[in-house]
Structure formats: C-alpha cells, structure tokens
Amino acid sequence: MKMSTKGRYSVTALYELALHYGEGPVALKCVAQSQGLSENYLEQLMVPLRRAGLVKSIRGAQGGYMLGREPREITIGAIITTVEGPIAVVDCLLAEAGAEDQPCERACACVTRGIWEKVCDSISEVLDSITLQTLMDNDGSRKHVGCGR
Template sequence: MKISTKGRYGLTIMMELAVRYGEGPTSLKSIAEKHGLSEHYLEQLVAPLRNAGLVKSVRGAYGGYVLSEPPEDVTAGRVIRLLEGPISPVDFTEEDDPAKRDLWIRIRDSIASVLDSTTLAGLISYKDDEGQAAPSYMFYI
C-alpha cells in the first residue's frame, strides 16, 4: 500500500488547521504557498474533509477553514481512510494461502493501529529522538 498525494496533502491540510486551532480560519492559499502545493488540488481534497464533518468552511474576506474537532480527537487514520479508502497492503481473498492471508491481515492491522493511535495533536507536537521539533512546524518568538 502506498499513500498517494491525496492522503499526504490531506494530512498536511489537517495539520496546518490543527496548528491554528482556536485562532480562526486558515486559507487554503496560505497552506498551498507554505508547502509549495497547488491551491486547486487542495480545494479538491478539502471537499471530502468538509463533507465528512472534519473541517468547517468560513466565508468572507478573512474566511478559510477550521477544524470541527480538537486536534487530539482527530486521528491520522480517519483522514487517510476518508481520502484513500480502506487500508490494506494487498487485495486478498479467502482462497489465498492461509499463511500469506494471515501475514497481510497482520500488516493491515499494524498499519491501522499506528494510524488510529496517531492524532493531529501528536503530529504537530512531534519531536525527534534529539528533542527537535519538525522543521516545518517550528516557531520562533
């Protein structure tokens, strides 16, 4: 299974909204410019996020998008499944060899476990083994 740009960029949108949670709406244009992405493509990705109730749109001159739920309540798994569909490394059937089928199921379940235990709050507060924050979310005062 390979996560496409839909899932990766959708997660980028959600992380940017999580960073600004409680501060008001964020425009897709600002997210696109910050990450060097197509604003038009982000518009296509935000529609299913809005339809699923994960984000709300705010109209007006200072409009944009906001998270509908706190960042600690939204998992990467919800976002990825919404944009990518079911999580499965391979398509398998009941006729497959039981040992291989068991392997695919364990891989699928392991991926799902990681995605479902990773929240937006965790992603935006990520620190590496040396305690350094992710470069794109580092702030200077």
C-alpha cells in the same frame, strides 16, 4: 502499499490547520503556500474532509477552513481513510472492506491472507494512535507563523 498524494497532502493540510487551531478560518491559499502544496488540489481534498467533519469551511472574505474537531481528536488514520478509503495491502482485503464488488474466490484457502490482515491491522493501529496534536507536540523545529489574509 504506497501512500498517494491524496493521503500525504491531506495530512499535511490538516496539520497546518491544527497549527492555527482556535484562530479562526485559514485561507486555503495560506495552507498551500505554507506547506508547498497545490491550492487547486487542496480544494478537491477538502470536499471529503468536510463531509467527514474533519474540517469546516467558512465562506466570505475572511473565510477559509478550520478543523472540525480539536487536534487531539483527529487521527492520521481518520484523515487517510477519509480520502484514500480502507487500508489494505492486497486487493482481497479491499473486497472484504466493501471497497470492491467481488470477494476473492480463494480467501478461505489462502495461506498468506492472515499475514496481510496483520499487516493492515498494524498499519491501522499506528495511524489511529497518532493525532494532529501528536504531530504538533513532536515537531519542535516548526515555528508557528501567522498567515496574512
């Protein structure tokens, strides 16, 4: 399984918003510059994140984005599944999660299916155990830098 830029950028962008939690909205341009990401791509990613309640958008000259919940309440797993969909290392598990129309014909007799289920469960368990607050607490090298508007 390889994480796409959607998942990586989303986690990075929300991490930046977490660093500014409680300070009001942060311009997406600031997030993009601070983290070295494409502002246009971030705009696209914010749509599903906003719909899921992970971020809020504020319009206007002093507008921008802010977390929809406290950093300790937003898991990396929630961010990734919001933009990527269900976590599955093989297609047959996607069908089970409703992401594909056709379930695997051999699911009942598949010798390796249990292995892939355990792998997916382990990945989900790790991602769901890490919050944005965890990332901030573990990143002693990162200094909080204000963002000019």
